[in-house]
Amino acid sequence: MRRNFKILVLMLLALPFTMVKGQQAMAGRYRLVLDLHQVKGHPEMIYFWYDAFAGNERVTRVDSAVVKNNLVEFTGMIDEPQEAFLSTKRRLYRGRVNNGDRLSFYLTAGSIRIVPADSLNIYSQTGGSFSEDYRNFQEVKRFYDQQIIVAAIKVSQLDKHRDSLAYHHAAADFNKTEAFYANTICKNWVLEHPSSPVSLLPLRWYAGSVITNPGGVDSAYQSLSDTVKSLPSAMDLKRRVDNVMRSASGREAPLFSMPDTAGKLLYLSDYRGNYVLLDFWASWCAPCRRENPNVAANFRHYRSRNFVVVSVSLDNQSTKEAWLKAIQKDRLQEWPHVSDLKGFNSEAALLYGVQAVPQNFLIDPQGKIIGKNLFGTALSQKLEEVLGAGSGKGL
Template sequence: MKQLFTIALCSLPLIASAQHQFEINGEVGNHNSPARVYCVYAVGDRQVLDSANIANGAFTLRGNVPDVTMVWLMLDHAGTGYAQQTPYNSDVVGIYVYDEKMTVRSADSMKNIQPVGSPLNDEGQHFYRQLASWMEKTNAVNFEWQTMPPEKQADPAAKAAWKAKSEQVLKENVAAKTAYVREHPDAYFSLMALSELINDKQDPAVLEQLLGSLSARWRESNTGKGVAADIVALRKTATGNKAPDFTQPDKDGNPVSLAQFKGKYLLVDFWASWCTPCRQENPNVVKAYNRFHPKGFEVLGVSLDDARFRNAWLEAIESDKLAWKHVSDLKGWQNAAAKLFAVKSIPQNFLLSPDGTILAVNLRGEALEQQLEKLLGK
């Protein structure tokens, strides 16, 4: 369950409101002081850190959250302190909490614990098994393209066959996520499935109908309200609409606004230094920029790096030879521009006309150059 924490935070930001109390009673081996258990979770933009003594493997943690929340439980075996623990090298697990009193047990380590008698976490396990199967199909078709010999990638028939397969996989995944929502109207994780459908840029009218089909307790929850706001943002950033304006600082701290690019064809490219698919896509954007920049094409990179990764962001710009303007408020997934554009996953881009109308979304690989050829000529 360790992986789920990141997905939850990235997909469904919380809105502060009424609190729900949780209690976790743990039984992990026979650990004793100086070992200590840390509990870390996010409430909006704020990180909450709590801890508890552990005696004969037993500990208790209590807290308040505004909505269903994933918490990290970290076991500091040697009592070296929280500063020495990270999600990547410590004994850690992620579990969901809400209005529940639950027991978690493991014979040895925190990473192996299992919640006992927690319908919420049982539901989560079921949902993420489904999500893994959807992702497996997508990864398989992407891997097929990545490992295809260059000469075959250049063959129009092979390219068309792969594109048809890719579109079919997306269609199947969308149908499966939609079915999940319809079949689980009283499940918190239907909101997760809806967030996935927002990632897939599905019809906002259909998404609104699906959200309306959920039980009131989840539809009207903080997370439900967040999903509703994302659907509104998705509607506003659909092709044919004027892109919402925003201003963010560039790498030197100077304000840059979207309005500054009026009169140019502009690709608004959401990415981050730590995002491997983004870095893999960068050469395609560089190629398109070098070819069409003299004809009036611009790129504006919007980074979802946070303040910790500012240097990595600047190094990635240099390393990948990204010669265009770059901005970021360095708030990670809370980036204000990303929220305006309903960006829930990266890489993601929006091609704008000279008057700021959204012409296309998520042009990848050769698709960007092909679209620019239509607009600016060969």
């Protein structure tokens, strides 16, 4: 009994040091050495990249180095651990299929040495915090990636027969497989590893590019340790979740003002008393452009019934002319268009938690959100529900 107590005391004394050490590893200077002695083909150049945050914007940090004596070294500073990539090709590719020309690893502060075998996708690593957690998650991800790839191939093979029952079954299987991975596997991984920053990788998968389950994502986020929750990417995800909750159906629509195509400031509050479809899109977004005729048709059908569209473009300064031309080409001139030309850092996009386009919000005359992401027939059905005979103001 006394011996067990002594061991417990030693463990408790060691705990603060371990926690401090873990916290120190979250940010700082890194030194990465890649040993290519065993790699076939003797690559001459290695490309290195990872994502980071600059303000509220997620950016990709890219570096490259010439191979000397089969060795490559990269050094720098990071604000938090990140999934990083090394490749023999210039193209920054993160797809599921790896042909042996790239590898992914977990970049942390400190010294890391990576030694690939005859190709980059198999390697050994020394140094680096949380690398075991990362490898464990990658094993889980790889298993489900294979299932998702098989399901995606079936869908693509039937792409020319989108009206067929076989296509719909294949698409349903794909969605089911991907949803199980995100909503069950990724969520559970987060809950089981609350003190590991690696949990932010499955948490982002669980959240998705468009957060449809903000309550569930917020619950998983709250399960993380305070240290992990304080990391930049965790705080960004929390901000996104809060914004989505703020713009949920039943909530009051956040107000904003933004310049229109002529530079005149438009206030969303000016449309109080109308049914407003707040439509987020961009000139470069193919699904948005395909949806535009549907938005236009519904506007023309319901505009005499107190209905207006306000389109918010997530174009930026470099695509301003493309935005203006798209309005003309898609024949969208009949309703107001606004943009601060800040892309996904648009004030309106941040307010409404928009991280992908197209997205839309249907706002009632009292300023309450009554519908969200209504596309195709879903939009006309919802408008008929609220604007049908005797059902809405101004009919």
